[in-house]
Amino acid sequence: MFKPVSSKVSFPELEKHTLEFWKGRKILQKTNEVRQGGPEFVLYDGPPTVNGNPGIHHVLSRIYKDVIPRYKTMKGYRVFRKAGWDTHGLPVELEVEKELKFNNKAQIEEYGIAKFNAKCRESVLRYLKKWEELTDRIGFWLDMEHPYITFDTGYVESCWWIIKQLWERGLVYQGYRVTPHCPRCGTSLSSHEVAQGYEDAEDPSIYIRFRLSRDAQNPSAKALPKLGWNVQANKWEQEVPALLAWTTTPWTLTGNIALAVSPKEDYALVQSRSPQGTTERLIMARALLDRALGSGNWEILAEFTGRDVSGLQYDRLYEPKPEFVPAGDKLPPHSRVVTADYVSVSDGTGIVHIAPAFGEEDFDLGKVAGLPMVQSVDLDGKMIPNGKAWDGKFVKKADPMILEDLEQRGILHHQEKIVHTYPFCWRCHTPLLYYAKPSWYIKTTAFRDQMVSGNRDINWYPDYIKEGRFGDWLEHNIDWGLSRERYWGTPLPIWRCGRDPGHMECVGGIQELKAKPNVTGIVDPVDPHRPFVDEIGFDCGKCGGKMKRAPEVLDAWFDSGAMPLAQFHYPFEDKAEFETRFPADYITEGIDQTRGWFYTLHALSILLFGKPCFKNVVCLGHIVDVKGEKMSKTKGNVIDPWKIINNQGADALRWYMFTTSPAGNVKRLSVDQVTEAMRKVLSTVWNTYSFFVIYANIDQFDPVKAKRPATTDELDRWIISELHQLIDEVDKAYTNYDPTEAGRKIEEFVDYLSNWYVRRNRRRFWKGENDTDKLSAYFALYECLVTLSKLMAPLTPFLSEELYQNLVRAVDPQAPESVHLSDFPKADLSRVDEKLEADTRLVMKVCSIGRAARSKAGIKVRQPVPVVIVKTRTKSEQESLRCLAPQILEELNVKALEFAEPDVDLAGQSCYCTIEDGGCVVAVPTEIPAELLEEGIAREIVHRIQNMRRNAGFEIADYIVTYYQAEPSLQKAIESQSAYIKQETLSKELLNQPPAEGAFSEKARIEGREVTLGVKKLAT
């Protein structure tokens, strides 16, 4: 006997019981025990940053990490699935800063780095619990008992070891370069971080006059005579002209040291009426005169190329303090015009203002042209005091003050506003500054070709990511900006000599550090974090000076990219653990990780081992709300995963996420959509299952002891054929890392099973005698449900387990203990009959058209019809329908099936109501004979009695007495059909009298006529 099953079910309740069962029986651990000796399937868990509660998009990546390993287990693999937690980095620090209400680094230093980092550790440990809870509840099977945590000493040590390998090969360097810098966070960002933070921004767009120097000009500037400079007399003979330049960042003007022109383009000296109402002489690109000065508001006085104005000297707008210029750079008395190929005449004035401290191109140009650097802004993004109104102000706040100053001094020509995309800090949304400062890099560009060719060995799902998003990213690779001027991270393991900063040593492990000459500051056990590691010093191997650690920490993406090795504390512990699990078979994350974790994994693996560290990767699309909008706290459209898990259940959420769209597509999500998916599929499976259990228990069907009869029944053969076709397709879909396809195929089958097979077969389960025909139906439905529980197990692990436990384990204690320990079903293609499948689909189509025709003719569902006439497209379709005629007769509630020849016009006959669909026509008569009307009434009565039985709480197998009282015409119909009514309703007697004492009774109207019905259970 199966455990009794209610047709009503609470999936969240059921799931809680399943979780207890899994835990109590240690099913997760047993997945590897039962597959001992099998091949290993390796999942690398991309570590989520545990700096907040997990959100709905995290559920998506976590269930994708679960579905393939579950499938592989059922296919005989031992699955390696170690959990990983990303615990370092700016996001964690920001969370703690928020908690402590800090705004800048000075407050952290004042608070104390040791205390601050302890807070960071506490914070991640607190959130980690939340992550574990969610992971557990959504059924993501992961080894959380032996996780890797990026702040663990061993993990950090492995990171050091990797840096040292790269250091020894000359791949780590410190460069004075312009880096994207977040002034709020006080640190550089890597290009992959910058790529994640572009936003639209409104900025001033200003045109500024740079007056040529009155007293000194460099005679090598060829355009000088045309501008009115007397070369012999060395003086101006006309009014001194100005160069008109354009910028969107006024604050950078305080660092201006040159103006750049395109050497090839045409430039002009023009006379123009200024916006201030005066006449002036300006130099700019010829092609932009109309746009910059206004149409017609200029007259060309002279023309020349950009090369001809190179060398012109102009007066600086702001004189820097000497300390703004780094040692070694020399500030000339005048600034000058230089040429640069990248200058275009597509916008602005064709004259670009150059501040080498604030732009990558500017910095590079400065190197080529020998320009000094002027650093007028500090690392917090504040203007360094220079006796101006904006001293100490944040650069964006300084902008309007600088504009006002320029306007008063007659330097501002005019200003506009511009909306452009500008990079913001992906974490704190502060506009990034491009800022020249020393920073540490990994020379990834030296391995660009190897990274590109290594990518060829990786299977990407969807496949267009490979050459597209990821391939592009690799092609345009720049060196990895590795260091962060922060606190909570893996410290950069580089020590520097106090006597000669050129003496540097990279330390590849803790023992190595302890063994350094005259080492000081070691406290056992060594905590490799700041500030403790900063205290450790030793003697310089070259000059005997004291070595001190460089203060930076590593980009947290380095930590996660190092996980293939660091999760095993490689090479300090059992090396084989790593070696046998490299590369991974499978990884999956959101599509944005092409520039994040996917990249850092790939880069480190190529640099260290020359080959990729993952074979298959599934990229997941973003989740948006039902209108297609991004979910955000400000919009208030964020969906809490727990809300769905607690109401609809984890399986419902999983099912919806897997099937709504392929992995790489954007996914719309709403509570209603999840409910609908649950109703359509999971509830349908449940209803079919509860139907089976109820009848199987009544008939004491035992799938283990009973002998399965050879079946000739068309419906049984058909559903088994569909089932084995399904096994084959679902198996292939999972193998191709495509749970969406697997789910969609299952959904189609569930519809066939419930809405055709079971519905068409109710009578076989219902009938009194236990014959081979009934047994055949039980076996077919049983096989479908058991197989379905296994096919669905990777997608909906809870529901599958529930079905399996009752259908399989309840009758066969020898069977595997869990559906997740059972073997994946094998398709028996000899049981597939494609012709029968096609024929049955045709029958379903004809029935669907026929139902529409009946409804068009206004015939009630329970009213039998004498005949249905079908016109098919081909003779062979007619033959197919003839063979399966009983299904059509019953489904359409008709007495006879006839076929019309192709030349007959059914639609033209008034006694029929017809509907045509796809070349197939179905006609039903509009007139019903009297004896069929009586039969219709009888069926209506049966339907009412069945409802009453249910409402009275009778068991399906209970025998009853039925009472009725009705007006004569109804009474006549009931009497003539009494045998049928009694049989259908398990009525031992059908009595024309008022309901007896204790009967359950109801009044009803049938065809406008009143009837009183009563039912009473017979004592058993």
Ligand SMILES: [Zn+2]
């Ligand atoms: Zn920031």
Ligand SMILES: [Zn+2]
């Ligand atoms: Zn030294």
